Amino acid sequence: MREWQGKRYWLVGASEGLGREVAFCLSRAGAEVIVSARSEDRLKELVAELPGKASYVTVDVMDRAAVEAAAAEIGELDGVVYLAGVYWPMKASEWDNEKSDMMGEINFLGASRVVGSVINDMVARGSGHIVLTGSLSGFRGLPGAIGYSASKAGLMALAESMQADLRTSPIEVQLINPGFIETRLTAKNDFHMPFIMSAEDAAREVFEHMNTDHFKKSFPTVFSWVFRLSQFMPDWMYYRLFGAK
Numbered sequence: 001m002r003e004w005q006g007k008r009y010w011l012v013g014a015s016e017g018l019g020r021e022v023a024f025c026l027s028r029a030g031a032e033v034i035v036s037a038r039s040e041d042r043l044k045e046l047v048a049e050l051p052g053k054a055s056y057v058t059v060d061v062m063d064r065a066a067v068e069a070a071a072a073e074i075g076e077l078d079g080v081v082y083l084a085g086v087y088w089p090m091k092a093s094e095w096d097n098e099k100s101d102m103m104g105e106i107n108f109l110g111a112s113r114v115v116g117s118v119i120n121d122m123v124a125r126g127s128g129h130i131v132l133t134g135s136l137s138g139f140r141g142l143p144g145a146i147g148y149s150a151s152k153a154g155l156m157a158l159a160e161s162m163q164a165d166l167r168t169s170p171i172e173v174q175l176i177n178p179g180f181i182e183t184r185l186t187a188k189n190d191f192h193m194p195f196i197m198s199a200e201d202a203a204r205e206v207f208e209h210m211n212t213d214h215f216k217k218s219f220p221t222v223f224s225w226v227f228r229l230s231q232f233m234p235d236w237m238y239y240r241l242f243g244a245k
Contacts (some may be wrong), residue, residue: 002211005030008077009129012061012114013084015042017183018133021203022081027052029207034074037084061110062102071117079129080118081210082111089188090146100147107151112158119171126170131210132159134177136218139227143244163215176206177218195223 009026013019015037027033027050035043036059043056059070061084086106088099111132122128137145138152159175166173180186180196197205197220209217218224230238 007031007079008034008074009079009081010034010036010071010074010077010118011081011083012036012059012110013082013133015039015046017199018178018181018202018206019081019083020046021199022083022206023050023054025203025207026081027054031078034077036070061113062105064113067110067113068117071114076121076125077118078127079131080114081131081133082114083133084110085133087148087186087188089144090148091144092146095146103147103151104154107148108154108158111155115158115162122171123169128171129174129210130162130171131174131176131206132156134159134175136177136179136224136227138177140230140238140242142242159216167215172213173215174209175216176209177216177224178202178205179220179223195220 004026007030009031011019011023011026011033014023014035019035019037023033023035023046030052032053033050035046035054035056037043038058038060040056040058043058047054047056057070057073060066084106086102088096088103090096090099115130115132119128119130122130132155134156135148135152137149138156140149142149156175156177159173163173163175178197180194181202182196182198186196202219205217205219218228230242233241
């Protein structure tokens, strides 16, 4: 079990959904929580509700200068959890450049900007904990997931590269790959979502993983097997099973 009392954690993308619930998990455990998102009103409400020491800094992760300024304002941190994400269902035949760009900017590049704004200080101090949020959809390209699958695959590869570089250092890197979670994002889907979880249940999975020294957790476990096994399927089999009919 990790010691949380008195630790300072920056949660980016914490105004609602999974990020909000993870903030409650950390705050109840005794950590000081700094929450960030674009909506100041939601952040204020969250800080008022959290049981422990908490504050907020608004930030747009699409703006590198704003991310760097936020990191400088917050100061020394024990950990960062990146939970920001956007999603629109999108087929290749119905491509929307604006929405695709935003998924890449927020889901992948935003994470890179946040990590890049804090990691040098962590390396210099010889301690730090970085948690990134991937997705089961990032294991292999899926139909109707233009922009989203690619952005999550990029983030997952980023976490894997960080782990490869930092595994013998004092910096801890962790990756979480959730399935469907009940949020405003999944509300856009018009198809059946197997094993869909509440944000509260998903946050417990995340916090449980953060208390371990393991690198990666994909959940729900049984549902994740489908995606992990799909990586070993030959193309003809994979696209026959998962591609457009």
